[in-house]
Amino acid sequence: GPVLVPILGDQLTRDLASLRGRTKDDTVILMMEVWDEATYVKHHKQKIVLIFSAMRHFADDLRDAGWTVDYVKLDAKNNAGSFTGEVARAVEEHSPRAIHVVEPGEWRLREDFDQWADKFPCEVEILADDRFISTQAEFDEWAEDRKEMRMEYFYREMRRKTGLLMDGDKPEGGEWNYDSENRKPPKEGLDAPERPLFEPDAITCEVIELVEDRFGDHFGSLEKFGWPVTREEAEEAADAFFAERIECFGPYQDAMVHGQDDLFHSMLSTSINLGLLDPLELCQRAEKAYKDGRAPINSVEGFIRQIIGWREYVRRFYWHQMPHLQKANALNAQRGLPEFYWTGETDMRCLADSIRSTRDNAHAHHIQRLMVLGNFALLAGINPREVQDWYLVVYADAYEWVELPNVAAMILYADGGKLASKPYAASGNYINKMSDYCGECRYSVSKKTGEGACPFNPLYWHFMDRHRDRLEKNARIGRIYSTWDRMDEAKKQEYLESAETFLDSLTPAGKEWARN
Numbered sequence: 001g002p003v004l005v006p007i008l009g010d011q012l013t014r015d016l017a018s019l020r021g022r023t024k025d026d027t028v029i030l031m032m033e034v035w036d037e038a039t040y041v042k043h044h045k046q047k048i049v050l051i052f053s054a055m056r057h058f059a060d061d062l063r064d065a066g067w068t069v070d071y072v073k074l075d076a077k078n079n080a081g082s083f084t085g086e087v088a089r090a091v092e093e094h095s096p097r098a099i100h101v102v103e104p105g106e107w108r109l110r111e112d113f114d115q116w117a118d119k120f121p122c123e124v125e126i127l128a129d130d131r132f133i134s135t136q137a138e139f140d141e142w143a144e145d146r147k148e149m150r151m152e153y154f155y156r157e158m159r160r161k162t163g164l165l166m167d168g169d170k171p172e173g174g175e176w177n178y179d180s181e182n183r184k185p186p187k188e189g190l191d192a193p194e195r196p197l198f199e200p201d202a203i204t205c206e207v208i209e210l211v212e213d214r215f216g217d218h219f220g221s222l223e224k225f226g227w228p229v230t231r232e233e234a235e236e237a238a239d240a241f242f243a244e245r246i247e248c249f250g251p252y253q254d255a256m257v258h259g260q261d262d263l264f265h266s267m268l269s270t271s272i273n274l275g276l277l278d279p280l281e282l283c284q285r286a287e288k289a290y291k292d293g294r295a296p297i298n299s300v301e302g303f304i305r306q307i308i309g310w311r312e313y314v315r316r317f318y319w320h321q322m323p324h325l326q327k328a329n330a331l332n333a334q335r336g337l338p339e340f341y342w343t344g345e346t347d348m349r350c351l352a353d354s355i356r357s358t359r360d361n362a363h364a365h366h367i368q369r370l371m372v373l374g375n376f377a378l379l380a381g382i383n384p385r386e387v388q389d390w391y392l393v394v395y396a397d398a399y400e401w402v403e404l405p406n407v408a409a410m411i412l413y414a415d416g417g418k419l420a421s422k423p424y425a426a427s428g429n430y431i432n433k434m435s436d437y438c439g440e441c442r443y444s445v446s447k448k449t450g451e452g453a454c455p456f457n458p459l460y461w462h463f464m465d466r467h468r469d470r471l472e473k474n475a476r477i478g479r480i481y482s483t484w485d486r487m488d489e490a491k492k493q494e495y496l497e498s499a500e501t502f503l504d505s506l507t508p509a510g511k512e513w514a515r516n
């Protein structure tokens with residue numbers, strides 16, 4: 001028989017390791033829309049539309065190129081509902097001599113795939129996903145003997161490995177990292193060019209109907225769906241970024257403006273994660289923009305760092321730390337996720353705007369994910385499990401390998417500081433500096449306690465106070481306790497009581513939102 005090549009929903013490239021060197025007359029490609037994947041959490045409707053539509057377009061593309069594709073639609077009769085079930089069906093049907101599959105991005109699937117060799121009467125080969133720049137072995141070796149793994153040092157290895165922004169063995173411009181130049185507050189009227197939105201074609205429209213019909217109770221709106229669903233569209237989105245937005249990407253990377261959902265971000269994460277765009281190629285284009293004098297070093301270095309630094313790093317950190325990362329809860333956070341994360345109904349304007357963008361676009365900027373939504377979850381002590389589910393559901397670019405390290409380790413400090421050197425805790429002041437949110441908020445950012453005070457202010461001290469034992473010893477954050485200790489007892493009590501009153505006022509979300 002032929003070789004069976006299952007291709008998962010986030011492996012949509014003809015460069016895939018499992019296709020390399022294969023001949024068309026000796027290969028059956030298997031692509032599966034399955035109930036288990038569509039519902040293991042109740043993904044945002046746009047996320048399911050994006051994946052199904054991109055899968056269908058990619059299958060057509062493969063067929064046009066002469067490949068044999070066994071494509072199983074969600075509504076296909078007898079759809080077994082899971083990858084393993086559908087592979088079993090395909091093994092019956094095609095009697096393959098071997099299965100070649102690229103490793104899945106998620107632990108839960110790897111556990112299933114590892115059973116295939118025993119289950120199926122043919123050879124099973126699980127190949128490394130070489131769409132990444134680093135290898136797991138490289139990372140594991142690097143991480144060995146380190147108590148703390150810092151992205152910055154790993155990133156420098158990746159710069160050396162790729163030669164990106166290198167001047168011999170020195171970093172271009174003399175510095176490895178220009179982050180200090182990337183914190184420009186938004187000036188009034190900061191106006192970014194609009195990113196291209198892609199009108200749903202017939203295939204996407206059919207999927208939209210399917211999703212409305214089968215997943216109507218999932219979070220999110222489909223009205224503004226405009227994600228690239230093909231390589232061509234993704235290339236067009238990348239062209240627009242490199243032509244119009246990369247120049248300001250760096251300086252305004254951490255800026256937030258009410259109602260502006262893209263600013264100068266690339267908005268390419270969905271396409272990169274699906275396989276429609278190659279991360280290394282994007283970095284090379286960024287480098288070229290610098291060499292051609294079209295973008296400053298801080299923008300280009302910042303963009304490259306997000307991709308060959310953070311993105312690579314979290315991919316490897318995930319596989320290094322699983323399965324325990326999923327259960328980590330170093331700060332023993334136990335509070336339920338507030339309902340407003342789903343409804344957007346809160347008077348905190350920064351949160352409301354970030355959640356609105358999340359619902360409308362299945363997207364929010366990094367800084368909204370980190371310093372608004374994440375910071376709140378950290379300070380309020382929301383349990384990691386529910387925060388993880390939320391992030392996995394709501395973003396169109398979310399897969400556990402990238403979501404979990406960002407949520408558990410980066411925002412919640414649930415890993416006890418393996419990834420981040422300190423918790424990203426901040427009071428309202430930070431949000432006020434980096435956004436235009438506070439001016440029209442019902443709360444006053446300058447008011448520290450009591451009725452009408454920005455909730456981030458008392459929550460910040462409540463957090464610092466309750467985790468004193470652990471954080472006091474931290475070199476980067478410990479000094480803050482001298483400020484706390486200088487306050488008189490009555491002031492401290494006011495902070496703590498204001499925080500408690502606010503926390504007591506939160507309504508926890510019902511269980512039906514994230515999981516069935």
Ligand code: FAD
Nearest residue numbers: 265266267268269306310311366369370397398402403406
């Ligand atoms: P840009 O700002 O243009 O950045 C360029 C690229 O760098 C992104 O497309 C992305 O591929 C990569 N990148 C940037 N930051 C990170 C990071 N921290 N980790 C990994 N890659 C990064 N990104 C996801 O792709 N999927 C997720 O599920 C996800 N969950 C997140 C959860 C939290 C709590 C936080 C703080 C961040 C998360 N991120 C996630 C990272 C980041 O927020 C998004 O990649 C980014 O907002 C996507 O928009 P963009 O393409 O415009 O990014």
Ligand code: DLZ
Nearest residue numbers: 008009010032033034037038105106399
């Ligand atoms: C996220 C997702 C969804 C919603 N549906 C499918 C699907 O029906 N078929 C598929 O092949 N992949 C899907 N995916 C993506 C997979 O869950 C993804 O391959 C894993 O999360 C591994 O990263």
Ligand code: SF4
Nearest residue numbers: 348350437438441454
């Ligand atoms: Fe957010 Fe506080 Fe500013 Fe309101 S005042 S927008 S709650 S930081």
